Amino acid sequence: MTNILEVDNVTKYFGAFRAINSCSLQVTAGTISGLIGPNGAGKSTMFNIVAGVHLPDSGTVTLNSTDVTGLPAHRMFHYGLLRTFQIPHEFSNVRVINNLLMVPPNQSGENLVTALFRPSAFKPQEENMRQKALEILEFIGLSHVKYELAGNLSGGQKKLLELGRTLMVDPKIVLLDELGAGVNRTLLSTLADNIKKLNEELKMTFFIIEHNMEFISRLCHDVSVMVEGEMVTNGSPEQVLNDPQVVEAYFGGGKRVQTSQPG
Ligand SMILES: Nc1ncnc2c1ncn2[C@@H]1O[C@H](COP(=O)(O)OP(=O)(O)OP(=O)(O)O)[C@@H](O)[C@H]1O
Ligand SMILES: [Mg+2]
Known part of the structure; x- marks a missing residue:
């Protein structure tokens, strides 16, 4: 089991406020790993450090055995690390399909996404990208709004568009920051199926x-x-969601975290 991502003892201050205190975590290649915690715990800050948006005050970030601490976001992108934002970053005056076509290619070589969406396709680059964009829109359920201006999409649809943009390149690891927020239950269930499929069939690693x-x-x-800038525990969903520390952090005790599967 290889770690595609390792965070070691990362600390981050905003002025005098310590948002992250010496936190470490690992993401095994080919898995879907989660990062949870109450509001303000430091989760998005952790993603920002991993994705090269923030520089940590101390600690290291290692991607595929390469120390990438402090590399800017576009370099992380070229290493195959992609992220979505808690607040979507769509180009609002640009049509949905063109939002996908604006993503620059990150690397050459075998195109994993094409392998899923169109196994034997060979077309000129531009037509190929357009075809891929259309198939991704189909996959994420946004085909019907492909010519809409992205700014007119609902909050949930903007989240889906963010996922679609990451699929335009050949990501090695995709960081999803609250993709589910604002997405309705049915759409969320479809989204979960799609993430599972991308993980199982393309071995894409997700950190969510x-x-x-x-x-x-x-x-x-x-x-x-x-919780509050500290890494409190790690394990299977079953283990952590029943961990008294986690229950306490979310609910102040007394209640089990709901772990049932969506229908
Ligand atoms: N750029 C910033 N400048 C100052 N403080 C910040 C900045 N970004 C985050 N913080 C603070 O750091 C703490 C952690 O924020 P962060 O956004 O990482 O939390 P989170 O776990 O993602 O929370 P949520 O679940 O609400 O999204 C919060 O107290 C937040 O107000
Ligand atoms: Mg956040």
Whole structure:
């Protein structure tokens, strides 16, 4: 089991406020790993450090055995690390399909996504990208709004568009920050199926922040829990969601975290 991502003893201050205190975590290649914790725990900050948006004050980030600490986001992108944002970053005055076509290719070589969507396709680059964009839109359920301006999409649809943009390149690891927030239950279930399919069939690694515990327990092989800037525990969804420390952090005790599967 190889770790595609390793975070070692990362600390991050915003001024005098310590948002992350010496946190470590690992993501095994080919898995779906989760990062959970109450609001303000430092989860998005952790993603920002991993994705090269913030520089940590101390600690290291290792991607595929390469120390990438402090590399800017576009370099992380070229290493095959992609992320979505808690607040979607769509180009609002650009049509949905063109939002996908604006993603720059990150690397040459075998195109994993094409392998899934169109196994034997060979077309000129531009037509190929367009075809791929159309198939991704189909896959994420946004075909019907492909010519809509992205700014007109619902909050949930913008999240799906963010996922679609990551699929335009050949990501090695995709970080999803609260993809489920604002997405309705049916769409969320479809999304979970799609993430599972991308993971199982293309061996794509996912690292996801999510407050929906059904989503977490349905998808994740492994979950890390942060509370107030500290890493409190790690394990299977079953283990961590029944961990008294985790229950206490979310509910102040007395209640079990709901772990049932969505229907
Ligand atoms: N750029 C920033 N400057 C100052 N403080 C920040 C900044 N970004 C985050 N923080 C603070 O750091 C703490 C952790 O924030 P973060 O966004 O990482 O939490 P989170 O776990 O993602 O929470 P949520 O579940 O609400 O998204 C919070 O107290 C937040 O206000
Ligand atoms: Mg957050």
